[in-house]
Amino acid sequence: MSAYFAFARSSFHSQLAYRNEVWANIFGKLVQVFARVAIWQAAYAGVGAIVVDGVSLQQMVTYALLGGAVMGATRPERIIGEIGRSLKTGDVAVWLLKPLSYPLYLFANECGSFGYRLMTQVIPTVAFTALFYGMLPPASLFDGLMFIAFWALSFTLLFLMSALFGLVAFWLMTSFSLDWILGALLQLFSGLLIPFWFFPEPLATIARHLPFAWVVYYPNAVYLGRLSMADVWLHFGLGLAWAALFLAGVLWLWRRASSRITVQGG
Amino acid sequence: MTALIEARGVSKRFRQHKRFPGLLGALKTLVTNEYTEVLAVSDIGFDIAAGEAVGYLGPNGAGKSTMIKMMTGILVPSAGALSVLGRTPHLRRMDNAREIGVVFGQRSQLWWDLPLVDSFTLHQRIYDIPVARYADNLRRFSELLDLTPFLDRAVRQLSLGQRMRAEIVMSLLHDPKILFLDEPTIGLDVVAKDAVRRFLAEINRERGVTIILTTHDLQDIETICPRLIMVDHSRLIFDGELKSLRAALGSARRLTLEFASDPGPLPLRTAALVSDEGLRKNYLIEREDISLVAILSEVGSGRDLKDVALHEPDIEEVIRTFYQRRNADQRSNAKARAS
Numbered sequence: 001m002s003a004y005f006a007f008a009r010s011s012f013h014s015q016l017a018y019r020n021e022v023w024a025n026i027f028g029k030l031v032q033v034f035a036r037v038a039i040w041q042a043a044y045a046g047v048g049a050i051v052v053d054g055v056s057l058q059q060m061v062t063y064a065l066l067g068g069a070v071m072g073a074t075r076p077e078r079i080i081g082e083i084g085r086s087l088k089t090g091d092v093a094v095w096l097l098k099p100l101s102y103p104l105y106l107f108a109n110e111c112g113s114f115g116y117r118l119m120t121q122v123i124p125t126v127a128f129t130a131l132f133y134g135m136l137p138p139a140s141l142f143d144g145l146m147f148i149a150f151w152a153l154s155f156t157l158l159f160l161m162s163a164l165f166g167l168v169a170f171w172l173m174t175s176f177s178l179d180w181i182l183g184a185l186l187q188l189f190s191g192l193l194i195p196f197w198f199f200p201e202p203l204a205t206i207a208r209h210l211p212f213a214w215v216v217y218y219p220n221a222v223y224l225g226r227l228s229m230a231d232v233w234l235h236f237g238l239g240l241a242w243a244a245l246f247l248a249g250v251l252w253l254w255r256r257a258s259s260r261i262t263v264q265g266g
Numbered sequence: 267m268t269a270l271i272e273a274r275g276v277s278k279r280f281r282q283h284k285r286f287p288g289l290l291g292a293l294k295t296l297v298t299n300e301y302t303e304v305l306a307v308s309d310i311g312f313d314i315a316a317g318e319a320v321g322y323l324g325p326n327g328a329g330k331s332t333m334i335k336m337m338t339g340i341l342v343p344s345a346g347a348l349s350v351l352g353r354t355p356h357l358r359r360m361d362n363a364r365e366i367g368v369v370f371g372q373r374s375q376l377w378w379d380l381p382l383v384d385s386f387t388l389h390q391r392i393y394d395i396p397v398a399r400y401a402d403n404l405r406r407f408s409e410l411l412d413l414t415p416f417l418d419r420a421v422r423q424l425s426l427g428q429r430m431r432a433e434i435v436m437s438l439l440h441d442p443k444i445l446f447l448d449e450p451t452i453g454l455d456v457v458a459k460d461a462v463r464r465f466l467a468e469i470n471r472e473r474g475v476t477i478i479l480t481t482h483d484l485q486d487i488e489t490i491c492p493r494l495i496m497v498d499h500s501r502l503i504f505d506g507e508l509k510s511l512r513a514a515l516g517s518a519r520r521l522t523l524e525f526a527s528d529p530g531p532l533p534l535r536t537a538a539l540v541s542d543e544g545l546r547k548n549y550l551i552e553r554e555d556i557s558l559v560a561i562l563s564e565v566g567s568g569r570d571l572k573d574v575a576l577h578e579p580d581i582e583e584v585i586r587t588f589y590q591r592r593n594a595d596q597r598s599n600a601k602a603r604a605s
Contacts, residue, residue, distance in 0.1 A: 003391040014379040
């Protein structure tokens with residue numbers, strides 16, 4: 001087990017090699033967050049109301065900032081790219097030669113870079129924009145704690161989805177549009193751009209039941225206190241079930257991929 | 267002694283999806299389901315005992331890497347039985363992994379963005395190497411291969427030669443019983459090649475690590491491996507000592523005589539003249555039993571002889587002779603069948 005902690009740590013350290021990226025990323029994230037906040041300000045000003053559908057502008061700004069925080073430290077396209085590349089070039093053979101689990105290694109690796117991006121990019125950007133626009137505290141202590149748990153779940157789900165897409169790429173022998181597809185699905189159905197309460201029916205109901213909802217929408221909704229305590233627990237359980245399902249999918253595909261590599265040579 | 271590695275009639279066949287060239291071809295590739303079969307390894311058998319150093323030699327595409335991959339357990343044989351350390355490698359990949367070391371000349375196992383020593387500590391974690399054992403191995407191997415000066419440098423800043431030395435050190439840190447090397451000297455300069463070869467020979471001699479290396483550089487085999495397995499077109503064509511290959515082929519020795527003044531044409535009974543540059547004459551000695559003394563006495567003392575050089579056939583020549591004879595045999599067989 002200590003090997004996986006070591007992977008997480010070394011992945012954290014590897015990121016230090018690309019220090020210049022930090023400023024570019026902070027800048028990019030700032031622009032994104034400012035843009036999202038500006039959209040909501042404009043929308044609320046256009047309607048001329050302080051509260052729309054029971055949601056205040058201040059809550060919407062908080063939602064936009066949180067969305068950036070929750071999603072900002074994971075790079076699905078990197079995970080898809082890495083899996084696709086190592087399967088295609090055969091570098092994955094190196095991992096098959098070691099007494100360890102490749103999916104778990106990837107996860108440990110992602111944990112390390114997540115930690116790094118969280119500390120160097122996400123927290124500074126969110127803190128900065130929060131100073132600028134103001135950000136609401138969690139609706140209650142319970143909601144705040146559960147938000148952290150939902151965040152961890154969101155990270156795990158995002159990793160598993162990316163790994164799944166990356167493995168699928170092995171059979172399609174191309175990963176080119178898969179990261180785009182996942183990216184597009186996430187933009188819309190995670191609730192990153194628009195929370196589901198502004199979605200028209202039946203789209204809102206559909207979106208609430210898709211696994212992508214656990215990536216941004218549910219963590220944020222919990223933070224803002226939009227879910228009753230019973231609903232929080234229920235949705236946490238549902239999220240765990242999605243994660244278990246994706247985990248099974250990843251492990252199954254990985255077993256098929258590795259058996260294909262060992263029989264077909266990639 | 268029981269064999270550490272046993273191969274019996276091992277074959278590997280790959281199915282390749284047929285691809286058609288061009289844009290229309292690409293579409294055709296998508297809808298057709300045609301395969302071509304490629305036989306990479308066919309019916310190969312050998313035994314390797316503990317402590318041996320074996321060179322696995324053959325031209326490109328002869329199935330060398332495929333065989334290594336099967337022995338390390340990352341490729342499943344299509345037919346035949348393979349046993350490494352008493353296990354079927356692909357069924358017990360994890361257990362196998364702990365007891366073998368593998369180096370790919372063309373595929374790095376080091377962590378690109380980290381200082382070299384970090385790759386080693388990660389390796390220590392992966393293989394649960396006891397700390398004292400790890401420190402001891404690292405110190406000794408680093409000294410032998412002169413890694414100490416750049417242990418703190420990031421892997422991506424190392425030269426190819428430095429990196430390959432590091433790969434080899436890493437593969438040995440967990441005290442593997444067998445070390446597999448796939449083209450370990452590829453792309454290295456002469457000095458680096460030499461360092462790697464001497465190190466491997468020493469590891470084999472002093473630690474008793476069994477070494478199996480593929481190469482198409484014959485010098486590797488000459489310095490490291492007393493035993494040679496040759497493959498060509500997926501088949502085994504020779505398995506035995508390098509010495510016996512040499513003896514069996516009886517490759518001719520080359521003799522150069524240099525004179526202070528041109529003695530004119532000088533045919534000899536004991537050696538065949540191959541080129542005559544006047545002052546310098548080159549001969550081939552086909553027979554093994556002819557001594558230099560016999561030749562010199564035939565040349566006689568009144569010839570103004572300045573210098574004599576006798577070259578033992580090097581491995582390249584031995585192997586070239588081997589291939590030439592085999593091809594000649596095949597041609598004559600074909601002719602015999604045709605007539």
